[in-house]
Amino acid sequence: MVMMSDTARDLRHRVSSGFVLSKGAFVAGLIACAASFLSEHYGAPAMLMALLLGIAFHFLYEETECAPGINFASRVILRIGVALLGLRVSWQMLAELGAVSVLWIVLAVLTTICLGLIGSRLLKQGWHFGVLTGGSVAICGASAAMAISAVLPRNDRSERDLTFTVMAVTILSTIAMVLYPIIAESAGMSPPEAGLFLGATIHDVAQVVGAGYTVSDETGDVATAVKLLRVAMLAPVIFFLGIAIGLSGRAVTDDTKKPPLLPLFVVVFLLLTSLNSVISVPEWVISLASQASKWMLLTAVAAAGMKTSLKQLSKIGGQAIILVVAETLYLGTGFLLVVGWS
Template sequence: MASALSNPSGRIAEARAQIGVLFPGVMMSIIVAVTAKFLSEHYGTPAMLLALLLGIAVSFLSEEGKAVPGIGFSSRTLLRLGVALLGVRVSMTLMAGLNIQLVALIIAGVVLTIGFGLLVGPLFGHKWRFSLLTAGSVAICGASAAMAISAILPRDERSEERLIFTVVGVTVLSTVAMIVYPILVSTLQMDDFAGGVFLGATIHDVAQVVGAGFSISEQAGDTATLVKLVRVAMLAPIVLVASLAIRHYAAEDGSDKRPPILPGFVIGFIVLAALSSFGVIPTAVADFAGQTSRWLLLIAIAAVGMKTNLKQVASVGGAAIALIVVETIFIAVLMLTGIMFLS
């Protein structure tokens, strides 16, 4: 410690060297993310899905060469930072506008959907890792939740494949839901508030929730966004509980590959959510942090795509598709039943 403090020039040189090592891979991830964003804005396709597919298209970059370290850094460190910054989008003050029964229903929907996924996963030939990953992404906030949960799961040779498959699955289903669910709301003659609750409580990704809600009305859009924030707020406690369970399981199994009790990115999420709830963060700063979070997650998923072999992802199989579809149907039916009961 003393030598490090007495030689700041050495530390600066070391930092520059590290930046030089990471720069090519990080820049490639950024280029893929920017390209995906451009195509998304011009062709109406989800940016996350495009970043993933474009990343897979240049996956040879992660096999060898100067880009390898930076791609790994983007898929891990930038991912965690992006998830942490999601906390600025959570405000307990705004959520106070929802009644306690509705909040309880939303929380129950998240917990029961994850429990359902873990229960039926073996019936589709999948173990708890994939079941938790898919159910958590369906229950909470789509691709963002998938990446956060993946960060605490024990790593193996198929970790990236499961993450890629889950992100693709929930993004596609979320886009389908954005089109189909507003029609369902109209068919069932739900009012704007109930329709907004249903959309916010069932559609996976935030962007698709906003799109579906405001396609009905401004009230439905505002309600859907608010309900979705309650689900996003569940990310930290779910990841914490999962992390504790994994540590306990690993200890019993004699494994030393255990996640920390409270991962750093979850601490960051909780701190930022608390500051946002108390109004400490200025609006301009919160907006900037929210945009930064979206870009970091987009860059991270591009990097994850670059680290993945498409043939290996395809080998996950039809049963995995069926599992995500069944989980999606489960939360939709559960929330629809709950809304009708509360009405």
């Protein structure tokens, strides 16, 4: 009888915990649906809409029982969504663009992250912020910010920095989508050159596609391929970042236990990327994983917004804006020189 009573109590506890988690996660999911609706009907960036709507519902995180579920969405759902991104990329992307283009893109990603680290040190923003902004600008905007944030050690500025970074790179990417095609045409770039420039410098995938195909179909094809190569760089960046943090001992958890060198979601991400490289994964599987990843990341962004107050966001200051803009200008002007030199 005692054993049955303990089992029943444990079951009730699990059901109760699941119910509590579902409250906040459900609200974050609803916000993600609203953001997707606004994106599809009004052309607004879905990630930015999820973030702004999430911030508007910050009171739910502070004053209700939604907080555990919001935390769950911003951590666990985020990591599952990032892991599923692995099926969108493959190592064959490296071979399709040619050695020279690959070399320039790899150098651009690494040097932009280094610029973020140096700039954050000079501006006294902390190395977490430098890696977060540098990686998101260099690789794939909001998605990279979410992935890198999941690897970085947590501190009292983590949610605020993530919210700012997602907002900043999305806004800058939208501006670049309008301005960069004009710059490419004014500079007299050929369709392949314009594709390389647009794909290597605009932050988010959707904006790269939008900018590329406004110039020409050939430019859009090249820009998309280049952008996907940058997305593929997310795997090695997370891999080495996770190992570096693990070896440094900075990723110690609240119970003082050291985590593995690579978090489980990073391992799954790398395994799915490798799987997509060695076998022909059915298109419907990739499409299903991409859609699931999209919704999970939107939900996680909404949850991150709900955890961030405007008062906290205002404390970041102009120096953080200077850093993200500097990283963006570095990437843009750098590839203008690359295209002109080649």
